[in-house]
Amino acid sequence: MTTETLIWLIPLPPLVAFALIVLFTNKNKALSHSIAVGAAFLSWLGAMIVFFRAVTTEHFGEHPFHSSINWLPTGETWLKVGVLIDPTSAAVLFFVAWTILMIFLYSVGYHNFGQPAGDHDHKGLPPHGATVTDAHGHKHTVLSVEPMYSRFFAFIGLFAFGMYTLVVSDNLLTLFVGWEIMGLCSYLLIGFWFAKPSARAAGIKAFMTTRIGDVFMLLGIAFLYSATGTLTFREIFTEETLHVLGTVPSGVFGLSAAGLISILLFIGTVGKSAQFPLHVWLPDAMEGPTPVSAMIHAATMVSAGVYAVIRMFPLLTADFHGHELTTAMSVVAFIGAFTAIFAATIAVAQNDIKRVLAYSTISQLGFMIAALGIGAYVAAVFHLITHAFFKALLFLGSGSVIHGMEHGVLHTGNHSVDPQDMYNMGGLRKKMPITFWTFLIGGFALSGFPILTAGFWSKDEILADAFGHGHWAVFLTLALAAFLTAFYTMRQITLTFLGEPRTKEAEHAHETPWTMTTPLVILSFFAITYGWVGIPEHFPLLGGIVPNWFHEFVGGTLAEHPEALEFSWIPLLTSLGVALGGLFFGWLAYRNVTAVEQDKLQFPVLKNKYYFDEAYDFLFIKPAFWLSEVFVSKWMDKGLIDGILHIFGPITGGVGFAIRNYFDVPIVNEFLGDGSANSVYALGKNLRPIQTGRIQQYLILSMVVLFVVGGLVYFLLLA
Amino acid sequence: MTAEQIIFLIVGAVTLASALMVVTARDLVHAALWLVAALFGVAIVYTLLNAGFLAVVQVVVYIGAIAILFIFAVMLTRRQAAKDTGPALNQNWWLGALLAVLTFGGLVALLQTWSGFSKTASAIPSGFDAVNQLGSALVSPAGYVLPFEVASVLLLAALVGAVYLAFNKK
């Protein structure tokens, strides 16, 4: 099978799995998850094959795998759809495939496959646990299987389809399609436990917020199409097109067309990747099951946002020569950097283990966006991938932790204890060793622990880029953000795993099944090693031991190959300092904190995320309600329109009366109606005897008529 | 007068005669049996027309299935199992007869005026396999596969309908 065909096929298995599960195997849990995981595996296989074929191709950047077909006739031109795997998308495909497969596998365990059905579980609520009686007649409360198990796999299947479509698509249109499919799926999955009001709200919130972004993105796409007449990347990113786009003024804020388009598209990304100011949905998205969090926040959706910007990078950097940033780029850079620092500060004060990760995700995405904003293409991609790995790892790890805690909760039966609150944990390293070590690796990677972890290399590269091109503001902000990252990561690890159990539940937590731990291990492997493919040449000691393969490979995507940065100590020291310092202080500050009260950083402003939700509620939602309920409904509808309509009533009545008396009754009824009826009646009365009800007589009659008419026709007309 | 013509005349006479018996015989079972005879005649006519396959199919379908079906139906719809009562024809049978004669006359008269009325058959080219041709014509997309399929669907529908109709609802 040619590589192109293979690429076409990659997204399909999850879709098929979705259809199969929804249509047929909904009843059968085992079959459903086998289908889903199998499909994920198939896609993974295809992705791997494609990836390695890509890696082994010479000058892959110049001629990537590309195939496209005509799809929609638009006048005399065609709207093409197709698949394109260039180095970047190949790299992205790699991690997407891995994370998705891992998450699918993990979900099996997370939803307690093989456990008994819950006593009072019902659809739309998380399982409450089941009571089983063992051989000795003791009653135990154990985790119970998810009631909507199959449905979950169907959804993530669709989700995976969306992501693969987005990655392999060679044009903005199919990219957008995948994008929207994921939007839908995130809605479905965040609101997966739809009987929980909070989950419902979160789902709607996520959907709406991202939708805002998507509208702008669609505008951008439309603008791009009207400007260039195509949506295929490789046709847009030709020298002259870019040049034209870059120079033509759009007439908005003195932006160039390219600038405007890329900003519009970027707003879509802001929504999808939860950048400031549209970041609010992501923390609430934690209402969904943890694999979903991993799915949305690591592997797919948020990455999709960044991936879109990466795809549009040439457009973003149109007429960008070396130093001073274009308006678009500076906007992007600013948003990214600001989000990074801002989310990091919030993360410091969160106690929900998953929310911390959520905010850290936001801030890490900020890193990538900022990197793109300053034109550090390779660094951004690099961080995107490493982050995907270790963030997926962290989420799955946290899920594992929560799972363990739930086990404890069920054991003690004290349901008031929130199994996600870090202050209810502590000392879990003994209970759940695998989870602990993998989580530790993930955490260190996140906080950029030097040399070993992947996070260090990617983050360091971003910082180095920011420094090397002299974007001081960005550099400093990111450095501070990195420090905070390390800090809250260590805080999280300390609170969760180190020290002594703070609750009985924590004491009774224990390790999760292999389906959940295996992905952790595999992902942690990548969380460490994936950094080593991107070590800069000029790095002291290590530089050049392994060639900077990643830079070569991904850099090949761009038209002009980005030159490797010359090495400088300052960013290196900075990243070392912030990482180690953050980790150290985090440990120092929280090593013997035993209750929320002793946490010094619980500033209300941080705990309440700078009151963003409240602000949005006041600014947008309340007015919207007022508009719909009071203004439109009460004043316009009931008052104005109904008022007018009520005038018509009497008039119509009068007209109707007149018509009835002077036209209907005398003319229509008596003359037309009764008259015709009477005549028809008389006619029928006289014709009645002919209808004897005897089929043969009818036949004879018709034959006679036939002969008469036929004879007449024959003799009069023909002869 | 070739042998072929003699055979044809005999067969045609027999066919028509038994057809007449079909429509006149008082006892319906006899009528059905006469129908069998008539259909045999038609089958032989097919063979005279070098359509052996059709002849055999004629025997299989009509005599093997349809005639038997008729006999069944006759036996199942007898007032008393003995014989059919009442006249075989209805009271305006003469009209029917008149119409039939008219039809025959009309048809022949019309055919007379047609140029190709009394043309003779061209010899069959050697190596011409009618069955083969027929088969490929029936199932080739260029041929008649669609009508063929439709006919099969029709058969199925008829099957279901017949079962439903004759099903004795308690």
Next chain:
Amino acid sequence: MNFWNDPLKVAADWLTGVFVGWGMNEIAAHVLMVFLGVFTLILILMVIDILLVWIERKVVARFQDRIGPNRLGPFGLIQPFADIIKLLIKEDTTPDGADKVVYNIAPMLSMMSVLILWAVFPLAPVMTGVDLNTGMLFIIAAGSIGTLSIIMGGWSSNNKFSVIGAFRQVAMMISFEVPMLAMMLIPTIFAGSMGMDAIVQSQNIWYVFLAPLAALIFLIAIIAELGRAPFDLSEGESELVAGFNTEYSGMKFGMFYAGELLHAFTFGGFWGILFFGGYRFFGLEKVSFIFAILIILIKALVGYWIIMWVKYTMMRIRIDQMLAFNWKFLTPVSFVLVMVVALMNALLKGAPAWLYVTGMILANVVVAWVSLEIVRSAGRKERERVEGVKQVVEVAHH
């Protein structure tokens, strides 16, 4: 002297020459020849038929641990002739209210429907009455004439038992014609022709090795066509005195009887032709047509023996069971089998022989196994249901 490779033609030409020599015109001579041929064939068949009576009685006797006819002549060989004489001199009764004409035609038709089969019966490489290219359908057509004869006989003899017997028989024959025809399609698929001779010639591998299931189903179908046990409910002595031929006596009955025997023999022969290579036996048929004829006759006898074996081993089944078995099991299976075989044939066209054979056999086995599984599971369900009912009843009792 090519008498040894095409005897019939030689003989025919010679005789025609003689006739023409007597001043008979060409066509007439030819027609006469044809009549003579048919006449001789029928004569031979009749003799065989008489022997079949003896064989049948002997074999039954062995099955039932008796000796069978052993008084007249060596091994009672004269017995059948005695039977015939008896039949001939018996009073030839015709019941009141019987429909004379039909009543008398029926036995002839029944005999004819068997004899006509031998028109397409390939005796040896060049000895076939007429090698129709629609031989298969011809068999079915002849069978339908047999059906006709039976219903005529049953109806005309004005006797409830006869009518019921005829109804049963006809219902059964019509039903079992379906799988029979389907199974005939399978050799047709293999040979690519409906002609008997072509089918025999194309059997370098006996088709029973390609489609054992088809052979089996065909055997069942022909037994039903013959209305022999276990499908002899049309003349179930215990229910209907003798089924459709209750009222017949004398030679008319003899005709039905002989017709049935010959029918069984003939169908045994066709079984051999369709699935066991007809007159072919390791090239022996090429040596001389005599061997060919012997081979096919032996195969026919073996088939006939198997049919008898079944008849005297099985008990009779009820009509509803019979119909259900046909319509709910045999017909679907045979249709599926036809599709599968056609598919495999298309797939394996041009594959090496061993692959072809194994593929075909596998297909057959799979079809057989799956259908049996389905039936078995259905049976299990039914049993469980019945058990359940039983238990309920018991509970009710206690």
Next chain:
Amino acid sequence: MIPLSWYLILAAGLFSVGLFGVLARRNAVAILLGVELMLNAVNINLVAFWRYGDISMMAGQVFTIIVFAVAAAEVAVGLALVISVYRRRNTVVAEELDLLKW
């Protein structure tokens, strides 16, 4: 050699006889018998035209086959109707089945 006209006339005769049966018989089954005769007449025509026209165009035979199918269907349904009518009205005489009159 038989001219086409013979077949056509035979077909016409058969058709007329069938028509007579349809028009004149009292018993519904007998009417169906008449219909069968008419169908056969049509078939004769079809085959005859095939034989006497361009022999390599199988339309005639194909239509004949399809007529067979239609005839079988027609008989099956028709007889089923007759039987169910017989069940309800205990008669199959066409003249007595005149519920549909004024």
